[in-house]
Amino acid sequence: MTARLHKDWKSVPDEVRGCAAALGNFDGVHRGHAHLVRTLHSARPDLPLAVVAFEPHPGELFRPTEPPFRLTLSAERLAALSALGVKHVFQIRFDEAFSHMPAERFAEDVLSEALGLKHVACGADFCFGFKRSGNAEFLAERCGELNMGFIAVSALTDEAGPYSSTRIRKLLKAGQPERAAEELGRLWSVHGVVQHGAKRGRLLGFPTANIALGRHLEPARGVYAVTVRLTNGSAYAGVANIGIRPTIDDGLESRLEVHLFDYEGDLYGQEVSVALHRMLRPEKRFDGLDALRQQITRDADEARQVIDQERGSL
Incomplete structure (x- = not known):
């Protein structure tokens, strides 16, 4: 079943509030992303599983002159997340105005008030908010104050280090799709x-x-x-x-x-x-x-x- 896609974070239906959501860009929805989503689901199997992602990718806004770098676009990402059992994808439009939102406002206005999340997960290196002022440590403290559960998930690694979209891009550019x-x-x-x-x-x-x-x-x-x-x-x-x-x-x-x-x-x-x-x-x-x-x-x-x-x- 395909996850429901919600593009307007300011008008989320009441019936989809109360999810456990993983935060990130999820470009590629690779094994590391799957590890994050599954860890969250294991921590809160009682809650609907969701993802908060951004579109376009922040890099497309901040580095518009660079060559295209996306591994997955919105529809592909939705399909890959659906395959992981995600029920709701809150796709936040990442534009100039949103990029100036302080970390405090993102946690309170978006995650807590607008989406009504009950539990939040992110990678240990996740940063957010204006000038990347928020991180996992900040989010852990603020979620506690806002009555949301929180878990920081360590990156999935192998002998080459953490799985990442950057690693996969390098492999494709090197002609190694397998x-x-x-x-x-x-x-x-x-x-x-x-x-x-x-x-x-x-x-x-x-x-x-x-x-x-x-x-x-x-x-x-x-x-x-x-x-x-x-x-x-x-x-x-x-x-x-x-x-x-x-x-x-x-x-x-x-x-x-x-x-x-x-x-x-x-x-x-x-x-x-x-x-x-x-x-x-x-x-x-x-x-x-x-x-x-x-x-x-x-x-x-x-x-x-x-x-x-x-x-x-x-």
Whole structure:
């Protein structure tokens, strides 16, 4: 069941007050985030499980000129949190005005008065409020004064240190989606609407669905074995290129182009999800379309093998 999404923290229905809520950005909803949510639920299994998150990510407001870095957008985050058993997601609009809210006001006006939370959890390094003036220690004291329970949850770690969205971004940028999947607990996906392209893929014998990366992080440019899930729930193996298509386009805008195996139909305008299994090779320029066509054929064969092997190991 999908969690209920509440976008206006100032008008939360009375019937959803009284939750236990985890606080954070939850970009990626990785294993560390799952640990936070599950620890909260174990502490207060008697209360509806909720999350307080922010949209857009504060980094998008404070660093608008930086390249997109999001692992998950709002709809993807909601689905991932729902899979963890979260019943309510309070998605607070993080704009210029909200960024100036003092930590004291956030605890009292938002968490206590508006949302009516009974228990709050956050990571030990969580900071909030104007100029990051609030932290877990402050929140523990203030929650006690406001008659809310509180728990600071230590980060989930492995031999490399704490699980984090930053770690996963580095893995994707290094062309290691299989390692990113281990830390996410699922394959990393790009969600978007299929757009019209130059249709050069048809000329090569490999028609592609074109999807803008938008606010998603751009992983390492290259060719990937992928699974594409359509809006009707059906899934197809495929091969995808992420990059600027140097042989045929020389464009500056990086995009995702994916060829679906054994699919016939019109995908234009559909919202699809493209999950990255493994990077097959970096993007490169070829000496003409024939050389490119031959390489795409080899890429497609290798992608089929990768997907078949993974399916066979399940």
